[in-house]
Amino acid sequence: MTEVMEKDPAPVKMTVRDFQSDQDVRWCPGCGDYSILAQVQRVFPEFLHKKENYVAVSGIGCSSRFPYYMNVYGLHSIHGRAPAIASGIKMVNPNLDVWVFTGDGDGLSIGGNHLIHMLRRNLNIKVILFNNEIYGLTKGQYSPTSLIGQITKSTPLGSIDYPFVPVSVALGAGTTFVARTMDRDPKHLQEMVRRTERHHGSAFVEIYQNCNVFNDGAFFTYTEKETRDDNVVYLEHGKPMVFGKQKEKGIRLDGFTPEVVSITSGDYAINDLLIHDETDSTLAFILANMIHNSALPRPMGVFLATDRFTYEEAMQEQIAKAKSKKGQGELQKLLDGNEIWTI
Amino acid sequence: MQSTEQSEAMQKSTKTLEEVTIRFAGDSGDGMQLTGTQFTNTTAVLGNDLSTLPDFPAEIRAPAGTTYGVSGFQIHFGSLDILTPGDSCDVLVAMNPAALITNLKTLRRGGTIIVNTDAFTEKNLRMAGYKSNPLEDGSLAGYQVHKVNISKLTANALADLNLSTKFVDKSKNFFALGLMYWLYNRPLNQSIKFIQEKFGKKDPQIAEANLRVLKAGYNYGDTVEIFTTRYEVKPAELPPGRYRNIMGNTATAIGLVAGAKKAGLQLFLGSYPITPASDILHELSNLKEFDVKTFQAEDEIGAVCAAIGASYAGGLGVTSTSGPGLALKGEAINLAIMLELPLVVIDVQRGGPSTGLPTKTEQADLLQAIFGRNSESPICVIAAATPADCFNMAYEACRIAIKFMTPVIYLTDGYLANGAEPWRIPKVNELREIPVTFAGDPQNFKPYARDPETLARPWAIPGTPGLEHRIGGLEKEDVTGNISYDPDNHDLMVRTRAAKIERIANDIPAQEIDGDDQGDLLVVGWGSTYGSIKSAVNSMRGAGKSVSFIHLRYLNPFPKNLGEILYRFKHILVPEINNGQLIRLLRARYLVPAIGFNKIRGLPLLTEEIEEKILSILGGTND
Numbered sequence: 001m002t003e004v005m006e007k008d009p010a011p012v013k014m015t016v017r018d019f020q021s022d023q024d025v026r027w028c029p030g031c032g033d034y035s036i037l038a039q040v041q042r043v044f045p046e047f048l049h050k051k052e053n054y055v056a057v058s059g060i061g062c063s064s065r066f067p068y069y070m071n072v073y074g075l076h077s078i079h080g081r082a083p084a085i086a087s088g089i090k091m092v093n094p095n096l097d098v099w100v101f102t103g104d105g106d107g108l109s110i111g112g113n114h115l116i117h118m119l120r121r122n123l124n125i126k127v128i129l130f131n132n133e134i135y136g137l138t139k140g141q142y143s144p145t146s147l148i149g150q151i152t153k154s155t156p157l158g159s160i161d162y163p164f165v166p167v168s169v170a171l172g173a174g175t176t177f178v179a180r181t182m183d184r185d186p187k188h189l190q191e192m193v194r195r196t197e198r199h200h201g202s203a204f205v206e207i208y209q210n211c212n213v214f215n216d217g218a219f220f221t222y223t224e225k226e227t228r229d230d231n232v233v234y235l236e237h238g239k240p241m242v243f244g245k246q247k248e249k250g251i252r253l254d255g256f257t258p259e260v261v262s263i264t265s266g267d268y269a270i271n272d273l274l275i276h277d278e279t280d281s282t283l284a285f286i287l288a289n290m291i292h293n294s295a296l297p298r299p300m301g302v303f304l305a306t307d308r309f310t311y312e313e314a315m316q317e318q319i320a321k322a323k324s325k326k327g328q329g330e331l332q333k334l335l336d337g338n339e340i341w342t343i
Numbered sequence: 344m345q346s347t348e349q350s351e352a353m354q355k356s357t358k359t360l361e362e363v364t365i366r367f368a369g370d371s372g373d374g375m376q377l378t379g380t381q382f383t384n385t386t387a388v389l390g391n392d393l394s395t396l397p398d399f400p401a402e403i404r405a406p407a408g409t410t411y412g413v414s415g416f417q418i419h420f421g422s423l424d425i426l427t428p429g430d431s432c433d434v435l436v437a438m439n440p441a442a443l444i445t446n447l448k449t450l451r452r453g454g455t456i457i458v459n460t461d462a463f464t465e466k467n468l469r470m471a472g473y474k475s476n477p478l479e480d481g482s483l484a485g486y487q488v489h490k491v492n493i494s495k496l497t498a499n500a501l502a503d504l505n506l507s508t509k510f511v512d513k514s515k516n517f518f519a520l521g522l523m524y525w526l527y528n529r530p531l532n533q534s535i536k537f538i539q540e541k542f543g544k545k546d547p548q549i550a551e552a553n554l555r556v557l558k559a560g561y562n563y564g565d566t567v568e569i570f571t572t573r574y575e576v577k578p579a580e581l582p583p584g585r586y587r588n589i590m591g592n593t594a595t596a597i598g599l600v601a602g603a604k605k606a607g608l609q610l611f612l613g614s615y616p617i618t619p620a621s622d623i624l625h626e627l628s629n630l631k632e633f634d635v636k637t638f639q640a641e642d643e644i645g646a647v648c649a650a651i652g653a654s655y656a657g658g659l660g661v662t663s664t665s666g667p668g669l670a671l672k673g674e675a676i677n678l679a680i681m682l683e684l685p686l687v688v689i690d691v692q693r694g695g696p697s698t699g700l701p702t703k704t705e706q707a708d709l710l711q712a713i714f715g716r717n718s719e720s721p722i723c724v725i726a727a728a729t730p731a732d733c734f735n736m737a738y739e740a741c742r743i744a745i746k747f748m749t750p751v752i753y754l755t756d757g758y759l760a761n762g763a764e765p766w767r768i769p770k771v772n773e774l775r776e777i778p779v780t781f782a783g784d785p786q787n788f789k790p791y792a793r794d795p796e797t798l799a800r801p802w803a804i805p806g807t808p809g810l811e812h813r814i815g816g817l818e819k820e821d822v823t824g825n826i827s828y829d830p831d832n833h834d835l836m837v838r839t840r841a842a843k844i845e846r847i848a849n850d851i852p853a854q855e856i857d858g859d860d861q862g863d864l865l866v867v868g869w870g871s872t873y874g875s876i877k878s879a880v881n882s883m884r885g886a887g888k889s890v891s892f893i894h895l896r897y898l899n900p901f902p903k904n905l906g907e908i909l910y911r912f913k914h915i916l917v918p919e920i921n922n923g924q925l926i927r928l929l930r931a932r933y934l935v936p937a938i939g940f941n942k943i944r945g946l947p948l949l950t951e952e953i954e955e956k957i958l959s960i961l962g963g964t965n966d
Contacts, residue, residue: 021813023813023825050808051808051811052805052806052807052808052809052810052811053805053806054805054811055805057652060816067813067815068813068815068826071811072811073805073810073811073812073813074811074812074813074814074815075652075655075682075813075814075815076813076814076815076816077648077651077678077815077816078648078674078675078678078816081644081645081648081675081678084640084641084644084645084646084648084649085648085649085651085652085655086652087638087640087645087648087649087652088611088613088638088648088649088650088651088652088653088654088655088656088658088660089652089653089655089656089805090652090656091611091636091638091649091652091653092609092611092636092652092653092656092657092658093656093657093658093804093805093806095806096656096805113641113642113645114641114644114645114648116641117640117641117645315636318631319631319632319634319636321631322631322632323631323632325632327632328632329600329630329633329634331600331601331633332770332771334597334600334601334630334633335597335601335768335769335771336585336587337587337768339384339387339388339533339587339588340585340586340587340768341387341388341389341390341585341587342584342585343390343578343581343582343583343584343586
């Protein structure tokens, strides 16, 4: 089996049930992971891919149990290493649909190195990072996304560990597709999974995920009905950045600095607002940085979607090139080398 | 250097030697490795048996003239069976004072020194630590010293080419090479071909310059009166066949390609640069026409994990490293043990611990390979004995990994990696078959059902309809592979994984004995010490001692007949370039009172010191 399998263009009709495995789901009742699993299982059938071509790879942590519950090929590996394992899978068989399921500890702490390098190489692998700003499986220590001052089992006096912004890490790594969504916004989550699937290259999606046992309500400001509209701006390509209960506010750029303006008080109109452009990486960094200003809403949606050659395709091209130049390798010739003598 | 007079009639006489050891030494920028390799290739094609030892510093370009920047290359060749690079050398080519002072101790008493006198400046002498010039103060009286103005003669040969002084200086190694070719009656054509291929197209002027200097060195020997004798070394009587010269890392690389091709699998190498293993990555990255995929990962862990992913997806995953990298890969190797996937892990051992001696050799990772992971972690460990044997053992690593669905750690070391010897080239159809069967039938598919003979589980790769299943690092339920915390199941699985590795003993050759199958002393070796031990045992047997020798290529599991062999000898001696690792395994497993011989100097063991150890056990003197 040296040749990779050809992707079948014929659509494959499946339902949610086709993607549900026979394993009991063992997350804590009320965990945000249930919603993520449900949305993924709901959306996967839409893609019309062959089920046997999906591979779900994970590391260690609550999020990494995900592959057990998906009825596809699944590899529950070791802490932090899923991106590296997924890379090997994709390089050997580029026609597989490889998805990595990880968390803030697994993906950004112990596995941070593998994640950034996989993303920069632009292998066509999808990464879903469940961010709950806590270590759940080890029962409540702070994570690399926990906030300064956060009280956890290992920070009784509050965390002094300055956190990562996952989308900034991904952008900094040169990821070609970067998005953020929330467990408690199923429609948006589904849409982000769809967009992820459509992207050709490394795709990174951060999902705000509630750990109701060790960090309950960490994202409620953004996820709950009462506060969401005033604290979340949904990014839509080509559209002005409007938010607020009455759609009365917007984001305007003052130089490189975003600010919140009212578009109903008369000072600014909708035409003054920042228009989202998914292809603009400078803008993506500005949007990622909005997290540092508490006066600004939290952007949700696709920060960046750009095109770049994928690693595995470039790898195949080099092999094809070598073959056209040197011909298909002959083993006996390789063993013989260039200088032979006979006795 | 044994010799017989042959021709007195010619103006310059020719002596025939059975064997000779030459050591080239100079600044690490002087091109000594290139010079040595060229001399080796020419010598190989002439049909001599040979063994080489490159000896270079970790610094890429240490300041010129310093002792720590000296790079050496030793070649031992002859018409006899050549087993080692030589305990000491007969000829030392010293390109500067630092090379002389650091290498003189390797020259036998009465040996020949060829020096580049132009480099014996006051500054260079001072940097080397000489109080006075050894070429003038009589301190080299016990040697035959040939003083040659190599730098000046090189410059003269290139005078009309208008080249930079720096370039001219860099060409002087070809002068030394040409001179040695003349002295040992070697043709220039191999090196001429090399120069033309390497520089001819890119820079004809450089090619022309190097060719001129090479010939100038050769002609200098021919015309100048200082060399009155030249030497001839007849071809060795090797078994009939087609031969090539090969270095260990190259042999490893093509052994892997052969293994993958015979199995019909895509070869995937995940690697992170590390001395002295990097050449495996370089070699394989240049073999893309064999469907080889090489991946330089972000770190050692990423490299092994990508290889595991590759095997999971149906390729042959390989990762290459040295001792520090093996330590980093431990957790992932355990994942492969749990997943029961094929994986070849190459450890080109070097001096340690920590960064240790990166460019020097050692065989101190044996216990790390066998035991260096958490919990019960049975793994197959094999080792190559000589540079050419690296082909066989790399191939074996692939074969065992695939047949038994297991990681295999394959050990070589810095000496094997960079050492060279003639290799009888096998025919592809002589290589043992490596059958591969991927699971395909969804009826009754169980991820952890086992082959009754090998205990291997099925290889079910993504893309196969109906076999979608989940596996991981958590303990598996027997047969189904589902997560299981059942105490009895865990006990069963621990024992099953161990039993699978033990079954490999049914699939490897019985241990052969070199010498009588019982007697006073059995010497037990493994890895790169083969040549030194074999030489010592040969000479002791010649002296009438009852000494036999076994060299282990399979370290875990051991060959099934090992115990019975050990019990038939009065004494057991285990020479190793470590502080006693194989000996621990032998004592623990077979309860034998083995005696160790351990030198951990970053260098191959010397034949002479093994002989002395044998005599100290059996009585007698070495003369």
